[in-house]
Amino acid sequence: MRRLFIANRGEIAVRIIRTAKEMGIATVVGVSEADVDSLAAHIADEHALLGPAPAPASYLNQDAVVAAALEHGCDALHPGYGFLSENAAFAAKVAEAGLIWVGPAAEAIGMMGNKAQARDAARRAGVPILKGTDGPLRPEDDALEIAREIGYPLVVKASAGGGGRGIRFVHHEAELLSTIEMARGEAGAVFGDPTVYLERFVEFARHVEVQILGDGKDFIHLGDRDCSMQRRSQKVIEEAPAPDLPDVVRRTIRESSVELARQCGYSGAGTVEFLYDPIRQEAAFIEMNTRIQVEHPITEQITSVDLVREQLLIAYEGAMSLMQEDVAFTGHAIECRINAEDPEKNFFPSPGRIARLAWPEGSGVRVDSGVGEGSVVTPFYDSMLAKLVVHASDRPGGIEATLQALQNTRIEGVKTTIPMHSTLLSRPEFADVAHHSKFIENMPDLLEAP
Template sequence: MQKINSILVANRGEIALRIMQSARSMGIACVAVYTEADRDSPHRRFADQAILIGPGPVGASYLDAEKIVQAALDAGVDAVHPGYGFLSENADFASACAAAGLIFIGPRPDAIALMGNKAAAKGKMLQAGVPCVPGYEGAEQASEALKTQAARIGYPVMIKAAAGGGGRGMRLVSSEADFTSSLELAKSEALSAFGSDEMILERAVQNPRHVEIQILADVHGHVIHLGERDCSVQRRHQKVVEEAPSPALDPALRARMGKAAVEAARAIGYLGAGTVEFLLDESGDFYFLEMNTRLQVEHPVTELVTGLDLVALQISSAEGAPLSLEQEEVTLQGHAIEVRLYAEDPGQDFLPQAGVIHRWHSPKGAGLRIDAGIATGQEISAFYDPMLAKLVAHGRDREEARQRLVAGLQDCHLFGPTTNRDFLLQVLQHPEFAQGAATTDFIGTHFDAPPEKELGSEDLALAAALFLRGQQESSASKSGVTKELLGWSSQGALHSRLTLQGSSGPVLVQVQQNGSEMMASIADKRHTVCFDAAEIRLDGRRVDLRGQLILGDNLFVALGDRQFQVTLQSAGASDDRGEKSGEIRAPMHGNLLEICVAAGDRVAAGDRIAVLEAMKMQHEILTYNAGVTRFIHAQSGAQVKLGDVLVEIEVEETE
């Protein structure tokens, strides 16, 4: 047994903090690595030592195994913990750590390599008697050969990156007509994310649940499981909500799935913490999906229902210690649910967002756990995954956990980049989820590209009142006027005109104020906003205001059920960009993988103009208009910023 006294965490954000917290509680010194883009990150500040490893792009930093190993050697640590993502499932990195005399806190390189290739992993599971989905895992990778195999399997079919995970390099194809284009996108995304465009095909299991089993194994060959997590609520094959235990499992099915997961781990001589993922169909049959040879994003729900620290157990296993408990000693207490807070805009097809966090408010409450790697003032970079934080709630039963998580989300707000906070609330409060009946089709069925929520006259009235109140308080603090006199004038009612830019264009709001009461007029609508010492009332109803921030001409508002932002528009300001002008602009910072048109090309509305890679995903940029391309302003391979003009189209006039 080799005692670990110091660890380098080869990761960033909330997972780096999570690992360092457990390590520090064990008396272990922690070393962080960071990039130029992460200079202000909390994980850098929390560590005992932090080492700069390069610029923002992951290929020159967090994915550079040589730099990470050298940083560990320079710091003189005993071990390296890879977290999840980046190099966590890279067998060559695990081997490089071992060759440098460093303990790799994870499984052996051969197990990582085997399970990291979906084709090889599936073959091994079939040998071990673990049920698998019918499909194709062969060496022939030509497009026509794969298309033939897809026809043999039968549509709908799943295209998956053999070396992939996390939903990247994966496409669901419903018909033969869509196969070739979907395969090209999946291969391109897989090559960029994993360095390999090898694909496997599987029959698409209809309306399944996604259930995974957490396993632990020590160097002495002892393997146990810690029950299951239900990760069925997904968007584009990426998990959105996770919970433990699954509403779909009874003790008998849990025992069968747990036994299959343990057999899978034993078949490859596994060490440490890992997850065996299954698809569970409506009949109760389950099929091996993949094995994640690392800690999972959703591990907190297992920790909350078992009372175990998975990171501490990982470290102990890496030291060579035997597991401290037997299978029969594992008990599940209560229920836990986790949601992932992302920097993305549900109103724009969940487009990833970047920018400065002007305020981050982390909620507190009974049964709540917040794993976050962000702070006020930090810039969210387009170089990394858009996940910002995980909000987890534990309760005596599922409903208590759900209600606690809803309350936590209502009190959570981030002002800056748009997040999916409101969308998560809608998911948790949907009757189908509340009943525990959600499958992998849940979001696609009920929340397929939610439209941007337009601001109503009540929202705009509240925003205008908050703007005016903020201006008056600022002036009062400079002049010494007390709050009781805000809005009062010897000349009678105060009249103000504000033009607010919301979700659907500029709106004129006229406000008449008498003391603490404001009457806002928007077209033919009238609303009264009243400020008193303890609360704000809108048309007589208490406003559930959780937070507000005025930053220049921008107002951020967080209510219990939604967040929104409005801008105080200056006189003469206008916005004629975008679909009306024919300018195709970058929707976010990122790497321009491809410009798909040339000057002089005729395009139709909806045609693909470019492909942009940002936040680990590829995004097709389409044109709103039909017309002719006149100017190409960017080249394939260029780094572009949000709002950069990529292509100009001479828009055809339509009646």
């Protein structure tokens, strides 16, 4: 039997459903009460009600998700991204229930979910890492001496952190001990794990990452991406391949990412993330995401590889359909995450009904969306409406085509971040690859309404 349960919502649920249908796999999507009339619910073969609108009562309710998959006769479960996708305990629970988990084994998720363990695994695999503590910082360690050896500024990171949370910066020795204690307390309260570690802080770094695939036997990369344009540690614009990287850096991060996957016996799609210091021209490991990424379409556009299809092939058949020599790179792709937020009100969420919707069309334009005209944008979840992806022959052409596509997008009924994307793509710093992950925060007037 081939019947897939999608434990997610919005654009990624729609994305998975469409590829599964192309492969002849029946689909059941889990929905909350707020999403019963969603696009994903309409295009899936069936939908299963998980619970009330709040995510803890529906999309994060592990027992309800597993029970729904079993009740609807599914043999596999795809977690998408976010929600339970990187929860090792949930992956184990899915497997124990006799369902195929579309992703890496729970052990790999657990290892990479712990930042200190992931850093150690990366070091063993030859992945470049920032100077820092070898493993978690223990209470008995001489933190002051360790910090002096690393050098300031540095960052205190929660071992179990993620998504920009659990990070505190230290610029002077006098701040160190109190910051470590605060970080431990915060990590224990938020993540249930108080362990932290220290790492050198790279100011004005770019965020680059490598897409990998593995099936437990063979391991490949599908190139790199740049996700440096961020707001409050959330990615805003992504592009592939990463521009203006020295050949030796690009080769190192790609090859070492594959080696990390090999050492983990990795199975599925994953992303190895790096900080790139353009001054030193050095890249260093941040973390590994053990799931499909939001920005995966730009990799698909430059490689012509359907990553969701590969995930499903690996899960069902135990093997991906391609090897490294089959991967070819063509052109440049840019992705804008379009959110229902009001840029004029400090990006406050803008829920409501979409009164009018018209996406751009044309050669090289792709829109991955979970909404349609008349859809209701609820206040319960992430506010992303769609990912606008443009593929062109080169980066300058991609920027120009993306600006045109944004201009041709019409969304009425809710406020969106489209003006922000247009502003950022028009900046000379973006064209010159002079931006970094703190670019928006360091220019407070950048996104003021015209």
